[in-house]
Amino acid sequence: MKKMLVFSMLILVLILGACSKKEDASNHGSVNDGEAPSEFGSIDHGVDENKVGFNLTGGTIEEAANVPAEEKDLIIRSFDTYIHAFNNQDLDEYMSTLSEKPKSFNLDEEREYIESVFDEYELSREAKDITIVKFDEETGESQVFANLVTKMKQKSTGLETKRDGRQVTVFSKEGGDWKVNSVYYMEDQK
Template sequence: MKKILVLAMLIFMLVLGACSKKEDATNQGSVNDGEAPSEFGSIDHGVDENKVGFNLSGGTIEEAANVPAEEKELIIQSFDTYIHAFNNQDIDEYMGTLSEKPKSFDLDEERAYIESVFEQYELSREAKDITIVKFDEETGEAQVFANLVTNMKQKSTGLETSREGRQVTVFTKEGADWKVNSVYYMEEQK
């Protein structure tokens, strides 16, 4: 028992010593301090710029220059169908816009979640500034940026809310169609 108490005191002293070590807080999570950065940054909320192509937190949104006109039309049309299906609460049309092998969600979980949301809320999404920001013909991937306003009204209480945010919807080409493969969203803080 005495050994356990001594060991506990030693561990407590080490933890206390580590906590009181004074360092420059501005370098936390930097390459030089040996500390891992937090999983989700205060600005990008975990959005990996290598996956999305740019930071969602602001700045200028530039259209990808290498998008063939025909593909651009098909990609924007797929994005419009995705938004339209959501607004009409058409679960089958909505699920039809999704990739058969999505990267950031599970199809069965998405169906269950969206059915639950459609059952509980009246919803509408308005997309503005729709821009294809990245296009890779070799991999068959396109990233569509949009500023979104989502209005929600809870059916049971009548409570209404509105959320604004920035979203990048990643599409992959499956056959002749462009399908939603992953979604990155950052809500605007007011």
């Protein structure tokens, strides 16, 4: 009996070892890896400096010099609407800020996820140091950096948490409006 148990355990270890083959690290929190997603939707922690205008781990934040004044105003207003809709837990307004063809999330999954977050938590996000760090008129893409303070209170338990982090929100110009197509977030480690 002991031999059979030891043999079974050995087989289990071999199977688990074979299944733990390292996959692409940028899929953490995705639907496919079985890991729970971040608290705030489709967020990629594997930030690639080629995708965003700079490294989120620190350093100096410089404003893009080539942003026309009118576009700057429209981009910042779109970012403000995105934050405002989240803080007011207005699902329809929040969804209206998102791109019809997002690059880092699925619209149906995002709607379902954000709806569950709004149902479960009282939320507030405060954005500071809002800066357009990259602007490409040719591709119709801009990147907005912000330091975020996010406060959450679970409605069922009263448990409160506060998170500080840095976020780059990537916008695409669609029909004259700037829409969120990707979000890159890194929580500050304290």
